[in-house]
Amino acid sequence: MPLRERAPAKVNLTLHVLGRRDDGYHDLDSLTAFAGCAADALTLEPAAPFGLTVDGPFARPAGDGDDNLVLKAARALAARVDGLALGGFALTKRIPVAAGLGGGSADAAAALRLLAQLNGLANDDPRLLDAAAEAGSDVPVCLRSRAARMTGRGEVVTPVEIAPTPAVLMNPLRPAPTAEVFRALGLAPGETRDGDAPPDDVAAWIARGRNDLEAAAVRIAPEIAAGLLMLASQTGCRTARMSGSGATVFGLFGSPQEARRAARALAKAAPAWWVRSTMLR
Numbered sequence: 001m002p003l004r005e006r007a008p009a010k011v012n013l014t015l016h017v018l019g020r021r022d023d024g025y026h027d028l029d030s031l032t033a034f035a036g037c038a039a040d041a042l043t044l045e046p047a048a049p050f051g052l053t054v055d056g057p058f059a060r061p062a063g064d065g066d067d068n069l070v071l072k073a074a075r076a077l078a079a080r081v082d083g084l085a086l087g088g089f090a091l092t093k094r095i096p097v098a099a100g101l102g103g104g105s106a107d108a109a110a111a112l113r114l115l116a117q118l119n120g121l122a123n124d125d126p127r128l129l130d131a132a133a134e135a136g137s138d139v140p141v142c143l144r145s146r147a148a149r150m151t152g153r154g155e156v157v158t159p160v161e162i163a164p165t166p167a168v169l170m171n172p173l174r175p176a177p178t179a180e181v182f183r184a185l186g187l188a189p190g191e192t193r194d195g196d197a198p199p200d201d202v203a204a205w206i207a208r209g210r211n212d213l214e215a216a217a218v219r220i221a222p223e224i225a226a227g228l229l230m231l232a233s234q235t236g237c238r239t240a241r242m243s244g245s246g247a248t249v250f251g252l253f254g255s256p257q258e259a260r261r262a263a264r265a266l267a268k269a270a271p272a273w274w275v276r277s278t279m280l281r
């Protein structure tokens, strides 16, 4: 029987960029949450040879080659754990790719959880955390897949309690490559910006927050501005913002019914977009 894990989409409720480091990465401060029903599915068959098959609506852009983050994460863990038992992975790809939803990172984290289960490793085993950080900046926060404050390059993860938050996610199905968006932000190496301590109240943290990558991402994918306008003008959402490096935008609502109603209206108004209503936690 294969082992199974869900790999839920990540949403950056806030994303503040605090500076560009000399190693080319940016220091971030982000309140991050996870979608209840926008997720990839990953299985691991211990008896099968090491490898990966991919199916689902976004199988092609994700690819099943060596650069898939599932295999990259598995190799990063195998390099740290002598005699690590592996197996055959099968991924069903339902999260749009290069969308600011951390789909590849969620898959990498799910692969690490499956390997931890197979090999009897604890969730807080430092080798698991190191392998996650090597696989990508967003992978550490995806290991737990519950709301957290993410700082540093992404590797410093502090759990945050948030009330389950009804949301609509919408993506124009145009990729917004993360590195390109950070480049478009145009910070010089070593340049820093002041960061504020977030308010204790999570609702205020979200309401007063922002996504510093929004303007840079709009220059690369102008549809983002149209999505934000649709959310703000047509749905009555409390907050409309971009997730990660885009191009996914999200609206936050007072109730799941309002979110579902808005998702139906948006899917009709923008039939070429991927639209989902979900709870963020």
Ligand SMILES: C[C@@](CO)(OP(=O)(O)O)[C@H](O)COP(=O)(O)OP(=O)(O)OC[C@H]1O[C@@H](n2ccc(N)nc2=O)[C@H](O)[C@@H]1O
Binding pocket: 012, 015, 024, 025, 026, 027, 028, 030, 099, 100, 101, 102, 103, 105, 135, 136, 137, 138, 139, 152, 153, 154, 178, 179, 182, 243, 244, 245, 246
């Ligand atoms: C922006 C965020 C916010 O959660 O999300 P996405 O838009 O990818 O979902 C993440 O920081 C993305 O994390 P991840 O997608 O894992 O990025 P990585 O593979 O580590 O890095 C890809 C590239 O993005 C840039 N990068 C990434 C993270 C970071 N803190 N600073 C950066 O400058 C670098 O140019 C790097 O080469």
Ligand SMILES: Nc1ncnc2c1ncn2[C@@H]1O[C@H](COP(=O)(O)OP(=O)(O)O)[C@@H](O)[C@H]1O
Binding pocket: 061, 062, 063, 067, 068, 069, 070, 096, 097, 098, 099, 100, 101, 102, 103, 104, 105, 107, 108, 138, 176, 178, 244, 245, 246
């Ligand atoms: N399992 C995977 N799912 C999606 N993309 C993947 C995966 N493995 C590698 N990639 C590559 O990683 C890049 C970022 O993908 P993704 O995680 O979807 O971006 P984002 O974090 O912006 O949503 C893409 O260029 C894609 O080709």
